[in-house]
Amino acid sequence: MAGVTDPTPGLNSEQLGAYFALTEVSSLLQYAVDEHLRSAGDLSYVQFQILARLVHVPGGKLRMTDLADGVVYSRSGLTYQAGLLDKRGLITRSPSPDDERSVIVTVTDAGRDLIARVLPEHAERVRQLLFEPMNGQDLAALSAILGRVREHMRATPPRSAKPRAARGRGN
Amino acid sequence: MAGVTDPTPGLNSEQLGAYFALTEVSSLLQYAVDEHLRSAGDLSYVQFQILARLVHVPGGKLRMTDLADGVVYSRSGLTYQAGLLDKRGLITRSPSPDDERSVIVTVTDAGRDLIARVLPEHAERVRQLLFEPMNGQDLAALSAILGRVREHMRATPPRSAKPRAARGRGN
């Protein structure tokens, strides 16, 4: 490895390799999953995330802000996506009784049906691509490591952090 | 819908958790890295990838097709990005002497300088976000697992695989 890859400052070659592997794996996975969601349900990944979140939540209702918090979007981006889902009858939007400023998003039956129809194949793709070459030990290790990294990232605002909503305690 | 997370068909809850963790980690990492590359060098991640690839290759030259093979783009997408880099004087494009159909892309000194200027902080961000919460054992495990998954994914075309270039031996 001496001649081909010059040492990247701050990362040794093993770290660099792991970084690239992570990048490529998630990129390929994303690509495959996107394609499936679009062809099977005419959904972008973001739309799928929104619906899936709503389906997983008791009552199937969330405020726009809560949704925006989960997905990394700008408010306007979420409004745009919610508009598309609304137009297709997969969600409804109505003002919150508690706080007239807020908008409550609710999955419709059609939205639930769509997720139910799409999810099995989605999961199957993920299983086949990501988990097939792993044994139980691998899975446990990966979970532990990525879980820790996720916590770390959540607590490490990217240097110029706008103090948004109230994210954990990071501020 | 029994409890909070209903079991996703095809994925057990540990797999589901690992999948979400992977998604979120790479998404947050991507976000942070994108932001840095744009503010520090006015580069999108794709443009950075193109330049970095060229810098890493002896001679700093690659054919368009070779570049397109690395990045997942369509040819036209690559042409577009290369056009932007060309316009900024970071690469040059010239017909190949061997094959008049091909275009050889070459990094300019300005391109090298830009990468050299941007790379240290890029690496530092990655190190801080991704590797800080890992010990040597974690890194080794992650590398091994992701490396295996990557091989598996490369060899597993997403069901409707166009027989492109000549990718490994998959097709």
Place this chain on the structure above:
DNA sequence: TATTGTTATACTCTATAACTATA
């Protein structure tokens, strides 16, 4: 004054298809 959400707008990126030229 701060928060929630929408709208208008402008921009980036990506893909498809048609096209040129070389092999």
Place this chain on the structure above:
DNA sequence: TATAGTTATAGAGTATAACAATA
């Protein structure tokens, strides 16, 4: 006929800023 690349075009998605309404 197949390959390499460009161009035209059209569409999706995102962010910013201005805005309205409520707390």
